[in-house]
Amino acid sequence: MNLPTVKQLRYFIALESHEHFGKAAEACFVSQSAFSTAIRELETTLEVQLVDRTNKNVTVTHVGRQIAVEARRCLRDIENLVELARSNHAPLTGELRVGIIPTIAPFLLPRVLPPLRQQFPNLRLYLSEDITQRVYEKLMHGELDLIIIALPYALRNVEVMSLFKDRFFLACREDTRHTRPKHHIFNDLDPESILLLEDGHCLRDHTLSACHLQDMDKISRFTASSLLTLTQMVDADLGISYLPEMVKGSTLLTGTNVKIWPLQEESYREIGLAWRRGSAREVEFKQLGAFIKTTWLKLLEAV
Template sequence: MAAHLPTLRQLRYLVALAEHRHFGRAAEACFATQSTLSAGLQELESLLGATLVERTKRKVLMTPLGEEVVARARDLLRGAEDLADLARAHGKPLCGRLRLGVIPTIAPFLLPRALSGLRAQYPDLRLELREDLTARLLDRLVAGELDAAVLALPYDAPEMEMAALATDPFVLACPPTHPLAEREMVSGADLAQVDLLLLEEGHCLREHALAACSLPAPRRGEGVMGTSLGTLVQMVASGMGVTLLPRLAVEAGILAGTDLVTRPLAMGGSRLLGLAWRRSSARKDEYRLLGQVLFQIDRP
């Protein structure tokens, strides 16, 4: 009976083709030749007795049955990876491949100082990093394309298990000539009276900063927004307004080369930094350990 069942390799080929819609790119993603991938897919279709892929000269399409098979194949591949993770968890901690996502408002400020220590403590760990926005990282976690992700919390994702690992306070950044630079602390009422520059929609730091200061979100089309924290700093340095920065970024030197000053917030607003992984994962203890090492938390 087993000889008549699809193989994981065949299912992986099909999922890759559904994602890339191109035989060459799908084969590259699977570390296979295009002819090997095509042959594997033909074997799968022959085994199932149905057409899963519509092949034309211009594009690749999944048949309705193909789309359903792809969805189930993703579940099977995730289950197979969980089995491998379960076996790995009984060996040495933090060894082998681990695919980690990190959001852009954390990655450049945390990773440079954390990765050297991680490599020193766990030289057998092969860490693969991907930087992206929170929603897309969580989609990749659900799809089994990532093992864990470093995020800013809270974030509504009930299918994930999350561990809060560090508090990252917000501070005001402004030119030294700005009126708020004279304050020892800045209140929410102060911020409501100035041009507050924020990250564009889609960055969770934007919502966390506004919530921390009890400020309403600007209506769509209002205000000036930046694509990154580095862009916001340059905008503030050019006199366009003030901004809120996480202390993690300030301590990592994001203000270097500017004369900007920072002031604490009277309301003590902050965000939580933490790690997320699938609830079904067998490597939960390893992920907690990874988070402790990344954030340099002392373990009992």
């Protein structure tokens, strides 16, 4: 019996996700001609048409969608086999694919990665930065081993390890016209005074929830696509915002007149790790989490 190869399955999963030969080939770091050949060989092996091809579009057939689901399961099983073999090696060695969200990556990574590389020189860390939903999907599709995200967030079929609390601070100019920074009272804010990230960023939801921002009239219609843009809007005194503690000591506020002040109530998001339930590398992931937690808490004490 002829069986499909792992490479063919990976290519087809990419094609099913992108529904475009060029984009899927690029995502797999292979030429489009080699990619197309592999898909045709997979169809020949399975004796079924996986995609309908036209000059402009690629449509995955009904049976192709079913095969893509099973292909993902097959790849996860193969990866579990590899993880099981690696579990007999020294911990935190070899390749580790980690997804991380953009409201954590620029603040956590520059401070944690140098001591991590020093402590575990044989660990090859591949990083993928994206919003929470997409890194979670990549984790469940087997494209990532581990993700670093902000909690709470609805997750299924994963194990979660909480690392530390990331408190929220008021962020504004000291001479802002919107509030008195040292005596900030939410109810005294004018309508549309609060600037937040756009929908899709979990930091927006965490800010609304943790800071108890229930009066939506005070939330500005104008949103930012990144923390850098949000900070620039605050620096122009277009409004005030709330930033996580991990921005302290970072370059985000450098060159601006934006300062941060603690809030009267304890408002925070949790930073945590998540991995697929049943992973053979669970002990290793927990060891990594403990290292990140210890390193970060030491850094906070020094700031």
